[in-house]
Amino acid sequence: MALPTDRVELSVIDSHTGGEPTRTIIGGAPGLSTTTIAEQIQELQKEHDWMRTSLTHEPRGYEAMVGALLLHPQNPEAVARVVYFNNVGYLGMCGHGTIGVAATLSYLGKISPGEHLLETISGDVVFTLHEDNRVSFVNVPSYRYQTNVPVATNNFGTVTGDIAFAGNWFYLCADHGLEISLNNVAELDRCCREIRHTIDSQGIHGENGGLIDHVELFGPPNREDAHSKNYVDCPGGEYDRSPCGTGTSAKLACLAAAGKLEPNQVWRQESVTGSLFEGSYAWQGDKILPRIMGEAFVTAETKVIIDPTDPLTFGFSQ
Ligand code: PYC
Numbered sequence: 513m514a515l516p517t518d519r520v521e522l523s524v525i526d527s528h529t530g531g532e533p534t535r536t537i538i539g540g541a542p543g544l545s546t547t548t549i550a551e552q553i554q555e556l557q558k559e560h561d562w563m564r565t566s567l568t569h570e571p572r573g574y575e576a577m578v579g580a581l582l583l584h585p586q587n588p589e590a591v592a593r594v595v596y597f598n599n600v601g602y603l604g605m606c607g608h609g610t611i612g613v614a615a616t617l618s619y620l621g622k623i624s625p626g627e628h629l630l631e632t633i634s635g636d637v638v639f640t641l642h643e644d645n646r647v648s649f650v651n652v653p654s655y656r657y658q659t660n661v662p663v664a665t666n667n668f669g670t671v672t673g674d675i676a677f678a679g680n681w682f683y684l685c686a687d688h689g690l691e692i693s694l695n696n697v698a699e700l701d702r703c704c705r706e707i708r709h710t711i712d713s714q715g716i717h718g719e720n721g722g723l724i725d726h727v728e729l730f731g732p733p734n735r736e737d738a739h740s741k742n743y744v745d746c747p748g749g750e751y752d753r754s755p756c757g758t759g760t761s762a763k764l765a766c767l768a769a770a771g772k773l774e775p776n777q778v779w780r781q782e783s784v785t786g787s788l789f790e791g792s793y794a795w796q797g798d799k800i801l802p803r804i805m806g807e808a809f810v811t812a813e814t815k816v817i818i819d820p821t822d823p824l825t826f827g828f829s830q
Pocket of ligand 1: 532578605606607608609746752754755756757758759
């Protein structure tokens with residue numbers, strides 16, 4: 513990868529969805545020579561990964577930062593094509609990011625309340641911008657793959673959990689014995705790392721070898737309007753400040769498979785920060801189509817300057 517030798521200016525809009533940031537690039541990104549979204553992600557990875565690290569690593573970003581690059585869609589019906597990325601790479605599906613991108617497009621005056629289509633690497637995603645600023649989207653077909661999978665940890669005993677797919681692979685666990693609270697993030701993080709370590713070292717995986725790179729811990733909610741509270745450990749080692757769109761979808765898939773939630777019944781998932789997503793589902797064969805609703809707010813409209821004479825301009829991380 514050749515780093516830019518000239519100054520680059522990127523136009524970005526920052527938003528947060530239930531506390532989880534999305535940094536949407538709306539201008540200044542290098543032109544891509546490829547056509548399909550899969551090729552474009554490969555090209556970004558190979559030729560322009562500096563853009564990802566510049567926006568998500570320190571000094572401009574931090575470990576929770578998720579980027580979204582808007583590209584021209586192939587389908588004229590789509591409002592945009594979007595590539596999500598974070599501090600460690602490019603993402604499959606990103607629920608909070610979908611809500612953040614929708615809020616950004618609305619802020620820019622590019623969409624009005626109603627239904628819209630986004631092209632993503634996981635397929636077309638239909639989202640609805642509601643009159644009250646909330647956004648709902650239909651996630652990719654999701655399913656519980658295995659149930660009651662034991663995972664031994666050094667410091668937290670043997671926990672059991674389900675494995676589910678919802679655009680990302682999740683291990684979902686409720687018997688960890690920890691309080692889900694912002695005061696307890698260090699312990700929650702340690703527990704998730706130990707679970708991830710055992711999952712990796714014992715070759716526990718999703719269907720067709722799918723990499724389980726998200727661990728989701730559940731506990732009782734604090735909010736009266738919520739059914740459950742979660743802590744979601746993401747691939748870069750950071751935790752999702754929102755209830756996680758794909759994580760809430762994975763939970764819906766497990767509840768549906770266990771016969772604990774009916775189609776169209778609403779599940780309210782609280783996050784470790786106290787924010788809330790509403791989820792419901794419809795069956796599609798033996799999988800579910802989750803619908804997730806949340807709200808995002810724009811926090812900044814920024815020109816990011818990437819100055820090659822600055823030794824830390826492309827970002828640094830631990
Ligand atoms: O909301 O799906 C989500 C998500 C995945 C990683 C961070 N947020």
